[in-house]
Amino acid sequence: MKHNKSVIFLNGSPPHNVLKRLKLKDNLLICADGAANYLLEYQIKPDVILGDLDSVKQNVLKIFKKQGVRILKIEEQETTDFEKALLFAKKNLIDEITVVGAISDRPDHTLNNFSVMMRYYKFFDIKILDKEFEIYYIKNRTTFSYKKGYVVSFMPMPIASGIKTIGLKYALNNETLKFGIREGTLNVSSSNHISISFKKGNLLLFKKHFNKI
Numbered sequence: 380m381k382h383n384k385s386v387i388f389l390n391g392s393p394p395h396n397v398l399k400r401l402k403l404k405d406n407l408l409i410c411a412d413g414a415a416n417y418l419l420e421y422q423i424k425p426d427v428i429l430g431d432l433d434s435v436k437q438n439v440l441k442i443f444k445k446q447g448v449r450i451l452k453i454e455e456q457e458t459t460d461f462e463k464a465l466l467f468a469k470k471n472l473i474d475e476i477t478v479v480g481a482i483s484d485r486p487d488h489t490l491n492n493f494s495v496m497m498r499y500y501k502f503f504d505i506k507i508l509d510k511e512f513e514i515y516y517i518k519n520r521t522t523f524s525y526k527k528g529y530v531v532s533f534m535p536m537p538i539a540s541g542i543k544t545i546g547l548k549y550a551l552n553n554e555t556l557k558f559g560i561r562e563g564t565l566n567v568s569s570s571n572h573i574s575i576s577f578k579k580g581n582l583l584l585f586k587k588h589f590n591k592i
Contacts, residue, residue, distance in 0.1 A: 384405060384473065384476070386403060387461070387478045388408070389411050389479065389492070390413035390414045390434055391489070396590055397592055398423070401477070407426055411428075411460035411461060411480075412429070413434025415428050416435060417480075427449040427451055428440070428448055429453055430453060431454055459491065461491075465495070469502060469503075474503060474504060475504045475505075476503045476506075477506055478508070479507075481509070497581055500515070500518070512585045512586060516581060520574070520575070523573055523586065524572060525570075526568065533564070533582050534563065534564065535557055535558050536582070537557065537558035539577045540580055541554075542555070542563070542576070543577070545572075546571075546572050547569060563582075
């Protein structure tokens, strides 16, 4: 079957509420290395397990191999397993990607995942799901329905200019945010309809998914 959507599983903290609700049908399921350990626990069979394979348990690898899962060992160390997964998705002409397990208790890993995603968000429609937030880079403009009174955060990476917002308590009108100078975290929705746009730079958005996966 030809896929144009993919779910990439990374070896961060698996968001249990997301894994239970995630719709996997008609997605190419790409597992990065040690994420296979929790996929077995959740009885999720990936299409491919890839990476340098230094984190996946050998018994887990054997079980999935017996189930016909493709095992792709990539030993080069110039890219992370996340980037290896994105390159595999690109090679397979994927358009839309959901990433699970990108957030962990290792802040360096988490920040690195945001950095890798920034290199690729113009190639894909790509978002990260953690237990509470849907996280993605805005492609100049995004609009979405939302519940009033809830947090909406956005972070310049490292700068975004010409930012305008509609439906937020602390409105921005053609303003600039810069990492280390001024951020846009912990804003609050004042409407059921939110719009955020900007002219130049990169802007990372965090919005609650309310378990609507």
